[in-house]
Amino acid sequence: MVKMMEHDRQRVHNLEKVLEASEELGRARSCDEIAEILAARYVDIIKATYSSVALLTDYGKSLQLRAMSSIRPLKEKKRLGLELPLDDMPLLKSIINRRDDILVETGNPHSELNDKERELLLTSSTKSALFPPLLAGDKPIGIIAIGEERRQERESFNKNKIKVAHVLARQAGIAIENINAYMDLQDTMDKLQKAYLAMIQQDKMLAIGRLAAGMAHEINNPNAYVLSNLSTLQEYAADLFRAYDNARRLADKYASSEEIKCLEQIERELGIEEMRDDYTELMAEVSEGAKRIAQIINDLRYFSGEGEKQEQLLDVSEIVMNSVNVIRSHLKHKASIETDIPPLPPIKGNRALLGQVFFNILLNAGDFLDSEKFPHNKLNIKGLEEAEYVVVMIEDNGPGIDSDIIGRIFEPFFTTKDVGKGTGMGLAVAHDIVRKHDGMIKVKSKPNEGTQFILRFPKASEKKDNQA
Numbered sequence: 001m002v003k004m005m006e007h008d009r010q011r012v013h014n015l016e017k018v019l020e021a022s023e024e025l026g027r028a029r030s031c032d033e034i035a036e037i038l039a040a041r042y043v044d045i046i047k048a049t050y051s052s053v054a055l056l057t058d059y060g061k062s063l064q065l066r067a068m069s070s071i072r073p074l075k076e077k078k079r080l081g082l083e084l085p086l087d088d089m090p091l092l093k094s095i096i097n098r099r100d101d102i103l104v105e106t107g108n109p110h111s112e113l114n115d116k117e118r119e120l121l122l123t124s125s126t127k128s129a130l131f132p133p134l135l136a137g138d139k140p141i142g143i144i145a146i147g148e149e150r151r152q153e154r155e156s157f158n159k160n161k162i163k164v165a166h167v168l169a170r171q172a173g174i175a176i177e178n179i180n181a182y183m184d185l186q187d188t189m190d191k192l193q194k195a196y197l198a199m200i201q202q203d204k205m206l207a208i209g210r211l212a213a214g215m216a217h218e219i220n221n222p223n224a225y226v227l228s229n230l231s232t233l234q235e236y237a238a239d240l241f242r243a244y245d246n247a248r249r250l251a252d253k254y255a256s257s258e259e260i261k262c263l264e265q266i267e268r269e270l271g272i273e274e275m276r277d278d279y280t281e282l283m284a285e286v287s288e289g290a291k292r293i294a295q296i297i298n299d300l301r302y303f304s305g306e307g308e309k310q311e312q313l314l315d316v317s318e319i320v321m322n323s324v325n326v327i328r329s330h331l332k333h334k335a336s337i338e339t340d341i342p343p344l345p346p347i348k349g350n351r352a353l354l355g356q357v358f359f360n361i362l363l364n365a366g367d368f369l370d371s372e373k374f375p376h377n378k379l380n381i382k383g384l385e386e387a388e389y390v391v392v393m394i395e396d397n398g399p400g401i402d403s404d405i406i407g408r409i410f411e412p413f414f415t416t417k418d419v420g421k422g423t424g425m426g427l428a429v430a431h432d433i434v435r436k437h438d439g440m441i442k443v444k445s446k447p448n449e450g451t452q453f454i455l456r457f458p459k460a461s462e463k464k465d466n467q468a
Ligand SMILES: Nc1ncnc2c1ncn2[C@@H]1O[C@H](COP(=O)(O)OP(=O)(O)OP(=O)(O)O)[C@@H](O)[C@H]1O
Pocket: 360, 364, 365, 367, 368, 396, 398, 399, 400, 401, 409, 410, 414, 415, 416, 417, 421, 422, 423, 424, 425, 426, 427, 428, 451
């Protein structure tokens, strides 16, 4: 009777431990954590001398040892991470492929398991073992080994222990399924967020483009009056000066000396002669200014891609110069800009999108150049031709990019700017546009010396029709 009660107490105790283990598995956040919990709990609950967990890797072609536990300190811990091809382990492979709840008890592991299988999952002193497969839903993901050093006929792997082994393996499978589902969800969320922010960036550029086109249109009309009225004004002023000179000649001939003195007094007070000199200079400046406004309007329209066909033959030098012109005033107190861009062979693409690429790179140079070093700051833009490519190089002598982050600058959302200052999408968008044009973008940089972006676009003649 006493013995019976003791047995029942033991069962309740074990049940509590199984429940505890299953809660622990439910809280786990990674497959490795699950493997560790399993290995430890089998030793604890089943009183196995040793337990290990191997997970499938290499697209299911190999098994890798991920966790081990033992009632004694393990000498063989160094095997963790050991990976062996499944094809070399026929017994483990057949257990995994059966995907059912079969538990294998090896009366004599030496005879049934080959050396690789033993090496992977057992200790040298294991005499018998159970191998519950690890399944996530229907999908095999690994295998568990629960080992005994000595074969204790009565105690070793009785029905209850097999049941517990089975329940825990199932629980672990469910926990792994949950983790996978959670990771898939996280992955989908990440992709969605990236797509969303890329869309915002593209939308932002489109909105800026539309705003630029709208402003250009609004300024264009009044500026057109200014330009045309200016030449009329110049003619009128020239007529007026001529009329004045004629009147002055007549006065010299017919007026009294008193009247001429009076006239000279008025001339001095009004500064007629200075007015005549200044006038030509002022008119030239006003006309220059109005022409510059017309050029800016042109650039803005060009930049916005107004009325643009999606893809056409383009002169990269024109696009680069346009982006430089748009950004010039922004960089006025930041850097001196030098350009060396000869006319280049045409490439095939979208003008507004390519403009965005150069604009984003130029904008970055401006963002990272320190205005306090102004007269020293340089921005060099070069265009050249290679065998199959049109090449544009944009180089600054700013702070450069550290070698440990240079590999990440084209990643979406990668930024070293302060929070709220940059989205980290400028270069990601540029990279995407270049890729869509079958081009390449490279960066070279030395900290404290500067940064160089090198862009290559296939010449239109080199681009196959089906790639366009
Ligand atoms: N010319 C440059 N000099 C130094 N670092 C640069 C330069 N261009 C890019 N970088 C580095 O690359 C990172 C990513 O640039 P990207 O244009 O993608 O984003 P951002 O400029 O930080 O943000 P946003 O473009 O949204 O303002 C920058 O934060 C910076 O660390």
